[in-house]
Amino acid sequence: MEEYCIKIKINQIKAELNLSTTKSDYENKQVSLENAKDDFKLLVGMSLYDDLIVLPNIAVDTVSVDISFAIDNGLKNRMELRQRKIDIESSQFDLIQTKALNEFKGNLSLSVGLFGDNKNVADVYSNPTDNESVSLSLTIPLWDWGERKARIKASEASIESANISYEDEENSIILGIRKICRNLLNLQNQIEIARQSVTNAQLTYDLNLEKYKNGDLTGMDLNIYQNQLSEKQLSYTNSLISYKLELLNLKIQTLYDFEKKKAVTPVLTIDN
Numbered sequence: 001m002e003e004y005c006i007k008i009k010i011n012q013i014k015a016e017l018n019l020s021t022t023k024s025d026y027e028n029k030q031v032s033l034e035n036a037k038d039d040f041k042l043l044v045g046m047s048l049y050d051d052l053i054v055l056p057n058i059a060v061d062t063v064s065v066d067i068s069f070a071i072d073n074g075l076k077n078r079m080e081l082r083q084r085k086i087d088i089e090s091s092q093f094d095l096i097q098t099k100a101l102n103e104f105k106g107n108l109s110l111s112v113g114l115f116g117d118n119k120n121v122a123d124v125y126s127n128p129t130d131n132e133s134v135s136l137s138l139t140i141p142l143w144d145w146g147e148r149k150a151r152i153k154a155s156e157a158s159i160e161s162a163n164i165s166y167e168d169e170e171n172s173i174i175l176g177i178r179k180i181c182r183n184l185l186n187l188q189n190q191i192e193i194a195r196q197s198v199t200n201a202q203l204t205y206d207l208n209l210e211k212y213k214n215g216d217l218t219g220m221d222l223n224i225y226q227n228q229l230s231e232k233q234l235s236y237t238n239s240l241i242s243y244k245l246e247l248l249n250l251k252i253q254t255l256y257d258f259e260k261k262k263a264v265t266p267v268l269t270i271d272n
Contacts, residue, residue, distance in 0.1 A: 015219045062188050063247060063258045067181045070254050074173050077255035077263070081173070084166035091162045095155035101148050107137045173253070180250045187243040194236035201225075201232040 033054070041048055075081060205225045211217035251257055255264045 018219050018223060062191070062243070063184075065181055065184060065250065065258055067178060070177050070181060070250065070256070070258075071174055073254040073256040073263070074177050075170065078173055078253075080169050081166065084162065084169050088159065088162040088166060091155065091159040095152065095159060098148070098151045098155045101151060109135045109137075177250070177253050180246060180253060183246050184243065184250065187239060187246055190239045191236070191243060194232070194239045197232045198229075198236050201229040205229045 037052060037054070038048060040046075041050065041052070046052070205228070208217055208222055208225045212219065212222045247258065251264065256262075257264055
């Protein structure tokens with residue numbers, strides 16, 4: 001009888017210790033929450049004396065993503081490809097200018113009036129002291145020591161380099177979008193597995209909670225199942241966060257919002 005009383009006393013002490021530890025952990029989490037709320041107020045410019053309420057909602061609806069549609073939007077909207085096209089066009093203009101070097105050309109100029117700006121061209125010979133002049137100059141290339149050919153080859157190499165950069169950028173965008181789409185499918189599977197794990201852990205905890213209430217299980221043993229349930233719930237939450245972050249990454253890569261089913265376009269505001 002005395003031994004039974006001692007066991008009851010020990011279990012009571014353990015239960016009180018678990019309760020104190022749980023209360024301490026709860027108070028620590030409350031302090032972390034209040035600190036996070038103050039940091040958020042400071043970040044968004046809210047008054048520190050205003051209160052805000054955090055409503056946790058970890059439910060996530062998975063989104064169906066067509067990889068071909070995602071790639072098309074990425075190639076259409078990404079500014080990196082537009083910049084590569086501009087580089088190609090600039091290189092082509094440089095090639096046109098280079099080909100025009102050392103070509104046969106002529107220049108005819110006519111000056112009427114003392115300062116060369118007389119509008120009365122019909123009366124050009126009425127006053128021969130107005131300093132009229134006519135000049136004709138011709139440029140005939142004879143030998144440029146291969147300069148023109150070398151410049152043309154350099155311009156053509158620049159165009160080829162710009163085309164290669166465009167193809168590399170295009171392939172990089174396609175590969176990045178493909179990897180994100182594959183990760184989204186994998187994360188959807190992980191979310192479903194984590195959800196089932198939480199359900200199993202919850203049923204196990206409820207079953208052992210009944211045993212604890214009936215006196216067939218100690219508080220320490222129940223704490224083990226409670227920790228297992230918390231770990232499964234945390235794993236499930238992390239999988240949801242990873243999915244949302246990857247979906248945001250796809251939005252950045254394609255400039256298309258697959259949740260709202262509309263393109264992401266920058267809004268230009270002009271202050272009058």
